[in-house]
Amino acid sequence: GAGVSQTPSNKVTEKGKYVELRCDPISGHTALYWYRQSLGQGPEFLIYFQGTGAADDSGLPNDRFFAVRPEGSVSTLKIQRTERGDSAVYLCASSLTTGGRNEQFFGPGTRLTVL
């Protein structure tokens, strides 16, 4: 079946602009995760959803970052007033449920470049 999809694959924006990144999880997966990966580093957790609610948003770096999952499927990561330091690959993952023996499956990522 289809894996996790993310759009756009690349996004170039100017400092101060607003961006939205979209994630479509694997069908039937109730848990959805957002991570950020800088060059040469491992993914860093941002936020995860169980259903429609954000169960843990402890990784969001500041209040410019916000994520939603209104119908419990597709999620959107929103970044306001982008800064050059926000440049990274934003990864989305989904799993059947949270916790337990549930592996996370990742999408291809969105490469965000802030000029």
Place this chain on the structure above:
Amino acid sequence: EDQVTQSPEALRLQEGESSSLNCSYTVSGLRGLFWYRQDPGKGPEFLFTLYSAGEEKEKERLKATLTKKESFLHITAPKPEDSATYLCAVRGVYNQGGKLIFGQGTELSVKP
């Protein structure tokens, strides 16, 4: 605080030259150790999950093992197509909801 350290940062092998990658971890109540493979420009691809010390899992030329402090990813007779970055991650008891803590990865290059 849960932490993961991978070594070496980079590893160059000749085709057929077996070796091991190390993942050292500190976690409050391990609830899973995960290995992923990541190719350039792509998302991490799931390989293995290990849950308790002594557990081993194999897939083709790869074998993952787990102790109470570290995990090893053994690569037997590697081929050029095994070249990738290998990521290790842990889930601790305080993150049973699913948050993974990743290491920085080991970049493996296998030359023919």
